[in-house]
Amino acid sequence: MNYFLPVIIAISAVALSACKSSGGPYAAGNAADQDICLDCGTPRQLVDLPQLENSLFSSNGRLFVSGQSNLYEIHRDGQDYRADTLLPDGSGCSGLTEDKGTLYALCSGSGGPTDFSGLYTMSLDDPLATPEFSYALTGMTLPNGIVATASGLYVTDGPVAVDPKIVHLVIDPTDPTRVLSQSTWLATLPDFPNGIVHTGTSLYVTHYRPGFGGQVTQVVINADGTPGAPENIAPRGIMDDLTVVGDTLIVTDWQNGSLFQIDLEGNLLQETAANIFAQPSSVIIAGPPLFDQVSILVTERYTGDGLWILD
Ligand SMILES: [Ca+2]
Numbered sequence: 001m002n003y004f005l006p007v008i009i010a011i012s013a014v015a016l017s018a019c020k021s022s023g024g025p026y027a028a029g030n031a032a033d034q035d036i037c038l039d040c041g042t043p044r045q046l047v048d049l050p051q052l053e054n055s056l057f058s059s060n061g062r063l064f065v066s067g068q069s070n071l072y073e074i075h076r077d078g079q080d081y082r083a084d085t086l087l088p089d090g091s092g093c094s095g096l097t098e099d100k101g102t103l104y105a106l107c108s109g110s111g112g113p114t115d116f117s118g119l120y121t122m123s124l125d126d127p128l129a130t131p132e133f134s135y136a137l138t139g140m141t142l143p144n145g146i147v148a149t150a151s152g153l154y155v156t157d158g159p160v161a162v163d164p165k166i167v168h169l170v171i172d173p174t175d176p177t178r179v180l181s182q183s184t185w186l187a188t189l190p191d192f193p194n195g196i197v198h199t200g201t202s203l204y205v206t207h208y209r210p211g212f213g214g215q216v217t218q219v220v221i222n223a224d225g226t227p228g229a230p231e232n233i234a235p236r237g238i239m240d241d242l243t244v245v246g247d248t249l250i251v252t253d254w255q256n257g258s259l260f261q262i263d264l265e266g267n268l269l270q271e272t273a274a275n276i277f278a279q280p281s282s283v284i285i286a287g288p289p290l291f292d293q294v295s296i297l298v299t300e301r302y303t304g305d306g307l308w309i310l311d
Helices: 004-021 024-031
Strands: 043-047 052-057 063-067 071-077 080-085 093-099 102-107 118-123 132-136 143-149 152-157 165-172 175-186 192-199 202-209 213-220 231-236 239-245 248-253 258-263 268-271 280-286 295-300 307-310
Touching (some): 063 295, 102 143, 118 175, 152 192, 165 192, 192 248
Antiparallel strands (some): 043 307, 143 152, 152 165, 165 175, 213 231
């Protein structure tokens, strides 16, 4: 019986820390709504990794980043951080999201290292779980951003898609690792979609149109599941992924190496100085237990080098 005591204590500790972090990106985001200051800190590198694309701070306090070389979980060692690879074959990954205790990651598919059409899933409740291939997306050029909603997953096909679109995946309500169907949800996009988040009844998507700059676009999910007319709310240069913080969005400005915050109507609230990041590709809000306080994390792409904290 002595053998089981440490196991029970360990499980209790996990449950306690999960309770303390209560809600991860969502609770941390809501708590930080009034407290975000984009011009109060300077970037500090947490982990040096090549060509990162996306990031996720899960609702039970785990941190994941994706990049051209692998999918990583970030762990804390005292005041230092390390990245453990999760895919033994070295597949690259792009979009990350979570729902009902499951991590969803878009990773390399049959089209090679820049084809992120493989949907991988992993239980977030089991620290020993590893990502498993669940579904092969079809008819897409570059699956990029992904977000989970009550009505399923939405995936952007961009920024170099032949036919820019947002794809809808219906998930089995009894098995979060099982995709029941894939359909093209919105194909009338004039621009290439990239980052995607969900709040209220809307998706917010970053777009880029070569020669014309970019836009943050709002697309309502109608009650019957169909898309509303896309509405451009914030013109900007080349953007990548974005995150929801309360009733605001924090967006990466890839072109200017910065972050900016807008309300849900697109009004600019604040921004960092330009060029403090190198091609920022995603931004998330993280908190305990990996960080002592609510923190702004940023990944960098081609010319960048890893995961950064703005403090
Ligand atoms: Ca992206």
